[in-house]
Amino acid sequence: MTDPLSADPRGFTGPVPTARPEAVAEPALTSLWDPRALWVTLGSVSLIFLAALTSLALTTVMPIVSADLSGDALYALAFSGTLATGVIGMVAAGAWSDRSGPVAPLTIAVALFVVGLAIDTAAPTMEILVLGRLITGLGSGAQVVALYVVVARVYPAALHGRVMALFSAAWVVPSLVGPFLAGIVTEQLHWRWVFGGLAALTVVAFAMVAPRLRHLSGGSAGARDLTAARRLLFAVFVAVAALALGLTGELAHSLAPAVGWGIAAGAIVVIGFAVLPLLPRGTLRGRHGLPSVILMRGLIAGSLFGAEIYVPYLLIDRFGFSPAFAGLGLTTAAIAWAISAQVSGRHGDRIGNTRIAVLGVVLLLTAAVACAVTALLSLPAIVPIAMWAFAGFGMGLMYPRLTVLTLAYSDRANEGFNSSALQISDSVGASATIAIMGLAFTSLAATGAGFPVVFGIAAVLALLALAPGVRLGHAHER
Template structure:
């Protein structure tokens, strides 16, 4: 009989024997044996998030300085697209040789992209830097997940992922503000340069402790790596095409935008299959449902989140600063519930976490959809959107913990990359479709209601895989 752990990594989705931790007896994230891994890993996640969020403040000024308004959107979407390629490459490499080499390469790409942006003489060069940064960012997160699986015992995985969630939340509170101060008093180039330098420092914290990590004694078969990379490129190109549909609908005709959107979604749906565990799109129990649910809730949350400040500005006359209140409340709720999930997730249970999280996310989206229809006060979307943050904080880190629990050393990289790909493609595809719907309905009064209704529908749909998550060895 063929060992399922050494076969195609997409084929094994049940619980696996837990791998003994690299440091037996580690009971805390701040144990002297792992403290620098904890600090460095969280710092890398923080800086990756800060790089993404700081651009919301910096890019308008950058595009004006470099006369690159036409490439403004590509500076964002291109990073997300190349990230998919980085995720697949890093996952396959981590399974074959351990996480150190792919993590090192990812950090080098990330820093090189930022350095190129800091010195970019034209917008074309800056976008090239963003594409390189995307490769590094996607690969970096996957490699860090494998580091977590190899260094920490399973009992601490939930707490590590809770800290990773907090590392994504804090930049949403301070990132745009700090980037604005640096840009105003120094120059936007300093933002990119500082992020590059800090990333090197964060990586230096980790390297001495993880450089001994190697792959499993029995290497997985990697015959399909080239094919998966090819499909990752196809997904990235289709995602870029999907991201242009809103502009096409506005500048030419909505019919053209929808035609390209349907074609791009079909291509993504076909090309993504080899990048995910088998039966993911067929609601397979266990890991396939974990991966599918992550993509659905990412689409619901991040797609709708784009329009929460827009709703407050358009319907209630909020300034951009005050319109961020809804997102700030949700970010704080996310950080709080992530700690609850990390510490008490085993006690609450996976199905209960999924149901509670989905219900809270759906309530928040429905409240925002009804706000323009029923003329609800501004307090409704601001307060109720925090429900979405609380629900996501419960679900997001738990799904990562489950992914690692369903993995062995032979497929940690593949499964981690599948989780990130589902997350990234789910969010980018939903944002593109919502943008197309909003553009098509602009001026009708139904635009906001429809985009938030899409988010609510995705949240409810996530219940289907949510009740099929199962349990591995996370408890």
């Protein structure tokens, strides 16, 4: 019999050995590039890469799409709607993965993602394009959660850090090349080719991984359909409230700031109550262990993703940068993120969870304060450009490590729930912060205090992340 470790990986189509001790029938994987898992690694990373590229491509081509389809009124919804429906996809994929394993939910998630892109490719009106974006959001949210469960089932705990480092790089690299490539395709061909090309590439990426997962074992037989349905209902509440929160900036601008703040307060209350069943118990209190992991992820996501929108804006508004050069701050941060993610993935156990959390938060806090001071005191433009790299380096240390810890705290019965909780915290933290920052910026536009306030909010969130950061604990990731 041919040794599968020495066989040509292109010809290997058998089941990937699972990482759980009770299912191991042959030597455990020791490398992401083991022939038994090579195509799973390549396909999974490709799916993450294409999801990130889709998000960044939309940012580049959306102004042209909106002008072509006369869709200015629905411009914001094309962004916020995807994020909102993603929460529903996360919960559905988590419950389904716990019940029957990740293969079926991953397949449906990819199908929804591709269908949404196909609708956008052919969309005759902006309304149809937004419909496609909503479907894409469902697939994107579900896809990431299902892939996390695939990681837990396929790779041993010792390799989880390296997988997450690759996933981080797959999110970062598109920020360097995605906008440029989307712009070139739009200029030379048409914006529809961007959506159509991403759909075709996603099918190819899924074809890499799907045959290698077909024998992956199922989930927990004790998963309860009623509980899953209840969580899905709460996810809908969260999605609707998040969508309403995302519209508060426009309402404040068109009506009055008081109207926007009132709707924002109501939406936050709804999100706060509806999100509780979707997170581990004790998350909002920062209980030791997994709850603190989930809470910290939401806080740092809000701090970074909320503030990074305003870094190019600051460079354009205060220093007269062109849009192309205004992205320098984000580029330096993306490079730093990719480097530190590799450090975290390879040496995270040696550094320790608490050190990673404290160092990452200090770097993120330093970057936010530097940008706030730059806006207040008119410091040179090199300050926010250089200092925002600190934020990227800090996030690269923390982000993949928190995912590794989530999987380490999970077992076969709750891998899907915990993975979806991590993504929900991430998504809700980022979307809520972006909405509040936008509302604050709009309300303070006449005073000139908008930039210091939004970066100040980012700094406060980074400080708050220290509390759960020192309570992460250790699971069997060590």
